[in-house]
Amino acid sequence: MTRFLTNLAGARRAGRPCGIASVCSAHPTVLRAALRRAAKREGPLLIEATCNQVNQFGGYTGMTPADFIAFVETIAREEGVIREKIIFGGDHLGPNPWRKEPASVALDKAAGMVEAYVAAGFTKIHLDASMGCAGEPVALDDQTVAERAAALCAIAEQTARRVNLPLPVYILGTEVPVPGGADHAIASVEPTAAGAARETIAVHRAAFAKAGLSDVFERVIAFVVQPGVEFGSDNVVAYDPPRAAALSALLDEEPTLVFEAHSTDYQTEAALAALVADGFPILKVGPGLTFAYREALYALDLVASDIVPAYGDRPLAQAMEALMLAVPDYWSGYYHGDETALRIQRHFSYSDRIRYYWTRPEAAAGVSALLAALDGVHIPETVLHQYLPGITPEEAGSAEDILIAAVDRVLAIYDNAAAIRP
CATH class of the missing domain: 3.20.20.70 (Aldolase class I)
Known part of the structure; x- marks a missing residue:
């Protein structure tokens, strides 16, 4: 190859x-x-x-x-x-x-x-x-x-x-x-x-x-x-x-x-x-790929907060904030500004240094809890449109399908640009 x-x-x-x-x-x-x-x-x-x-x-x-x-x-x-x-x-x-x-x-x-x-x-x-x-x-x-x-x-x-x-x-x-x-x-x-x-x-x-x-x-x-x-x-x-x-x-x-x-x-x-x-x-x-993954995860965190009564108020985002504050090694030398600016960058920066945390036990547990909360749960089309407007109902068979579809949208841009198509 x-x-x-x-x-x-x-x-x-x-x-x-x-x-x-x-x-x-x-x-x-x-x-x-x-x-x-x-x-x-x-x-x-x-x-x-x-x-x-x-x-x-x-x-x-x-x-x-x-x-x-x-x-x-x-x-x-x-x-x-x-x-x-x-x-x-x-x-x-x-x-x-x-x-x-x-x-x-x-x-x-x-x-x-x-x-x-x-x-x-x-x-x-x-x-x-x-x-x-x-x-x-x-x-x-x-x-x-x-x-x-x-x-x-x-x-x-x-x-x-x-x-x-x-x-x-x-x-x-x-x-x-x-x-x-x-x-x-x-x-x-x-x-x-x-x-x-x-x-x-x-x-x-x-x-x-x-x-x-x-x-x-x-x-x-x-x-x-x-x-x-x-x-x-x-x-x-x-x-x-x-x-x-x-x-x-x-x-x-x-x-x-x-x-x-x-x-x-x-x-x-x-x-x-x-x-x-x-x-x-x-x-x-x-x-750019893990940024798309994080975007979709955080959107699903909001979805679950709205439609799964026992899920809580954005527990995944809260867990990631606690983790990054407790272990600042991967972002503290890269992000700058006041506390509000630092918090925004920790979660939403294009540099996506949050990607270094997804394999840690605390983050993995938060993602697992989110996927478990949405397992078998139908996400109404209107809720999907609110939080994940780029995802079609056909792609939303499961939370995992949504995460893969979000990453795939980025990969499709590269395949199209490179003249390599499905």
């Missing part, structure tokens, strides 16, 4: 651009929605895990790369999706989770992470060594980044051969906020300068050649650049094609490459389609 990815550059040059959504989430409902959609259409499904989320030590999900693949495969079997249809990608694989440690330590752990990802069966590998470690500048120069990426690539190649798995395809470079998202308001974003992207590609090509990996560089399918899209806590910077025209034109010099666009969450279908046409066909989306 990675052939689909290696064909993206050629499809664009032939005047038939197509793309693919990269589903960056470990949430079971998001994954089920993506797999259910994939079961109804041709073409691959790209699912990615990030370095902080999944690594050899468990990450914040508690899953190793092998655990993550097994987790997805279990849901895939339930949804009737064959394993061969799924491309597993590793995102921002490098020293980021350990960047507060000395470079030698962080890079050794990064090598172990890359090895674990490739050995587990991940075949799309984004190598990101752009961040400085303890005692280093926050942002490193291209040469250092490229040399470190080449060293990690050598580990990936050795691992794939050792365990007799297909050799990966690679994504290199990064000009986006570190994994986890921006930690400040975003007014505008400057696209990567074409000259800077050209230099990044050239330096990486030379570093791979110096490391004896020239043949491997032929499996580099994309570079991560900034096309001028981003989202802050309460706003979205929309894609503006003319501002990225010079960057897009650079691909005419690199016929085997495309660009990978991160932080495409909340873009319109028209904007996403323009990204695909302009050479950014790999569209990363994560928080």
